[in-house]
Amino acid sequence: SQKIEQNSEALNIQEGKTATLTCNYTNxxxxxxxxxxxxxxxxxxxxxxxxxxxxxxxxxxxxxxxxTTLKQSLFHITASQPADSATYLCALDRMNSGYSTxxxxxxxxxxxxx
Amino acid sequence: EAQVTQxxxxxxxxxxxxxxxxxxxxxxxxxxxxxxxxxxxxxxxxYYSMNVEVTDKGDVPEGYKVSRKEKRxxxxxxxxxxxxxxxxxxxxxxxxxxxxxxxxxxxRLTVV
Numbered sequence: 001s002q003k004i005e006q007n008s009e010a011l012n013i014q015e016g017k018t019a020t021l022t023c024n025y026t027n028x029x030x031x032x033x034x035x036x037x038x039x040x041x042x043x044x045x046x047x048x049x050x051x052x053x054x055x056x057x058x059x060x061x062x063x064x065x066x067x068t069t070l071k072q073s074l075f076h077i078t079a080s081q082p083a084d085s086a087t088y089l090c091a092l093d094r095m096n097s098g099y100s101t102x103x104x105x106x107x108x109x110x111x112x113x114x
Numbered sequence: 115e116a117q118v119t120q121x122x123x124x125x126x127x128x129x130x131x132x133x134x135x136x137x138x139x140x141x142x143x144x145x146x147x148x149x150x151x152x153x154x155x156x157x158x159x160x161y162y163s164m165n166v167e168v169t170d171k172g173d174v175p176e177g178y179k180v181s182r183k184e185k186r187x188x189x190x191x192x193x194x195x196x197x198x199x200x201x202x203x204x205x206x207x208x209x210x211x212x213x214x215x216x217x218x219x220x221x222r223l224t225v226v
Contacts, residue, residue, distance in 0.1 A: 043118075
């Protein structure tokens with residue numbers, strides 16, 4: 001069956017360090033992968049989209065990699081700040097009844113301490 | 115301001131009493147969808163719509179209905195709510211299916 005796996009344990013890091021979050025998937029062949037940030041009780045907010053033919057994408061302190069051979073995406077936040085504390089979700093496109101829909105992983109909580 | 119607006123934000127209702135959660139977007143997006151989010155289960159898609167009058171089931175459609183009569187609106191209907199539909203609901207819209215999704219603020223529904 002199709003699965004998207006994100007580390008269910010919270011990631012605790014110190015301010016200034018690089019946070020690395022992992023998204024693994026099985027039995028998917030996504031054309032693209034997205035990362036979102038979600039704060040408690042609020043809707044997810046889009047961060048980055050990377051396509052299958054792209055190895056890496058950057059936006060300010062954020063970097064995403066996409067390895068279709070390993071079936072894995074890594075999400076990095078450099079020079080992390082307490083304000084980066086949130087849950088981060090990866091999402092893949094998959095075909096459903098002939099249409100592409102977005103399926104989300106369960107997310108990994110990131111806690112950045114001062 | 116570009117946004118997706120859901121109403122109500124909070125709702126407590128009783129089993130069996132029909133309710134509608136509204137969703138409206140002002141970005142002229144073609145694609146809209148509904149998700150529910152439960153602890154330990156993450157975001158799961160209920161229904162989605164590719165355009166006006168075109169809708170399809172997501173992963174957990176049982177007990178829900180939707181309609182898309184206008185491009186901007188995509189209401190979620192619970193004809194006979196049950197306690198297992200207690201959840202946090204999100205509406206989302208996208209310009210197309212494979213682009214970034216914009217989410218509403220969420221509706222926290224409790225069915226007693």
